[in-house]
Amino acid sequence: MSNLSDQITQFRNMVQNDPENELGHYRLGQLLMQDNQHSEAAESFRQTVGISPQFSKAYQLLGEALVKAGKNDEAILALTDGFKKADERGDLMPRDAMGKLLKEIGAEVPSFAKTEKTQNLPDGPGGFSCKRPGCLLGNRASRVEIPPMNDELGTQIMENICAGCWSGWLKDYSVKVINELRLNLSDEKHYLEYDRHMREYLGLEMDKTPKI
Numbered sequence: 001m002s003n004l005s006d007q008i009t010q011f012r013n014m015v016q017n018d019p020e021n022e023l024g025h026y027r028l029g030q031l032l033m034q035d036n037q038h039s040e041a042a043e044s045f046r047q048t049v050g051i052s053p054q055f056s057k058a059y060q061l062l063g064e065a066l067v068k069a070g071k072n073d074e075a076i077l078a079l080t081d082g083f084k085k086a087d088e089r090g091d092l093m094p095r096d097a098m099g100k101l102l103k104e105i106g107a108e109v110p111s112f113a114k115t116e117k118t119q120n121l122p123d124g125p126g127g128f129s130c131k132r133p134g135c136l137l138g139n140r141a142s143r144v145e146i147p148p149m150n151d152e153l154g155t156q157i158m159e160n161i162c163a164g165c166w167s168g169w170l171k172d173y174s175v176k177v178i179n180e181l182r183l184n185l186s187d188e189k190h191y192l193e194y195d196r197h198m199r200e201y202l203g204l205e206m207d208k209t210p211k212i
């Protein structure tokens with residue numbers, strides 16, 4: 001994974017060999033966006049949501065890619081659809097980002113059902129609230145009992161992420177990331193890729209992650 005075009009080639013091969021790999025399509029889309037290939041990126045995000053219609057963040061990126069490609073009509077369709085799906089699921093961050101984008105391109109924002117905010121609530125009785133976007137427990141959540149790792153990220157997880165969200169990552173999504181992206185965590189570059197997905201899943205700051 002030395003540079004952008006190599007990474008693009010690598011992920012293109014991956015999805016060609018394994019067309020049902022939604023994370024492969026998703027990552028390819030992000031790389032194509034970085035490379036300013038917006039129409040191509042939109043195609044990858046379309047594949048992602050075709051396989052995983054509940055993947056609201058992929059709808060958001062699909063909309064962004066279409067807008068950057070100058071395809072506002074298609075963007076409106078994708079964003080409206082994605083907005084509704086994100087609303088149903090309570091994925092408020094992607095939903096609100098899609099609403100903002102719809103407004104920016106002069107389209108109508110669908111009305112939404114879920115207004116309950118679980119983010120930035122005052123701490124609950126346990127003196128804690130989960131900051132993961134989409135956490136269903138919010139300030140009723142409980143902390144992770146011991147830091148999952150002995151570094152700054154472990155501390156961030158302890159302070160911000162509830163036990164339920166952490167185990168959701170660990171037991172379910174992380175396995176998917178490792179398997180679908182065929183990561184070997186003893187390889188540093190693969191570990192960084194894993195770390196990126198983990199931070200994205202948990203809604204933690206990305207800026208300390210080195211770019212690869």
Ligand SMILES: [Zn+2]
Nearest residue numbers: 130135162165
């Ligand atoms: Zn949580």
